[in-house]
Amino acid sequence: MIKAIFPRLWHMLLGWGSVGVVYNLTDRLQDAGTVISPSLIDRLITFSPHAIWLYLSFFIMIALAYLLAPLDRVKWLARSMQLTAIGAGVVYVLWPTTMVYPLDHGTTLSSEVLSALTRFDSKQNCLPSLHMALTVLAVWAVGDERHKVRTVLFILWAVAIAFSILQLRRHLLIDLVSGTLLALVAGWLVRCVGLIRYRAVRGVA
Numbered sequence: 001m002i003k004a005i006f007p008r009l010w011h012m013l014l015g016w017g018s019v020g021v022v023y024n025l026t027d028r029l030q031d032a033g034t035v036i037s038p039s040l041i042d043r044l045i046t047f048s049p050h051a052i053w054l055y056l057s058f059f060i061m062i063a064l065a066y067l068l069a070p071l072d073r074v075k076w077l078a079r080s081m082q083l084t085a086i087g088a089g090v091v092y093v094l095w096p097t098t099m100v101y102p103l104d105h106g107t108t109l110s111s112e113v114l115s116a117l118t119r120f121d122s123k124q125n126c127l128p129s130l131h132m133a134l135t136v137l138a139v140w141a142v143g144d145e146r147h148k149v150r151t152v153l154f155i156l157w158a159v160a161i162a163f164s165i166l167q168l169r170r171h172l173l174i175d176l177v178s179g180t181l182l183a184l185v186a187g188w189l190v191r192c193v194g195l196i197r198y199r200a201v202r203g204v205a
Helices: 002-029 040-044 049-067 072-096 110-120 130-142 143-166 174-205
Strands: none
Touching: 002 049, 002 072, 002 110, 002 130, 002 174, 040 130, 049 110, 049 130, 049 143, 049 174, 072 174, 130 143
16 A cells, blocks of 8 residues: 555655745746736636635545556656746746735634635736646646546536635636646647657567
């Protein structure tokens, strides 16, 4: 059991840890960010600090993805996260973006947790959304025809997280769309490289 979990935890450290390094490093290297205006859809979604709980459930999803995904996808997930982080990091440095964050004067536990989050989270690094990008990669990694119920639950969970991001005003819709596209491109590239290497090894053998 330990032998099976160790490589999963190791790849989670390499993949998810790389995201944290890039996210925090780029935040220190940026100039002032360009303010992005909200779209009509963004304006139609009412701000609510209570969305913080779904927003934070993202961290549970990522951990579960590394623990539940087929073992042959765990390395892919880690490398896809690394490539996604690099791609996002380049954008964050070359074109830092920010938004107008709503003021929350609530006294509920949700408001207190949101206040704590805003003290540590970057006020820039908006586009593309790594929160959304990693969520997409997690669903991709876990998705399996042999576990249809689990796959559907993860998809619904991802949709709920996406909505919570907008409702909490941590990102705008364009950030989520660009984050999704970044994840799809990074995951596809990693997969293509893996297939090329596999075919090369078979050809040599």
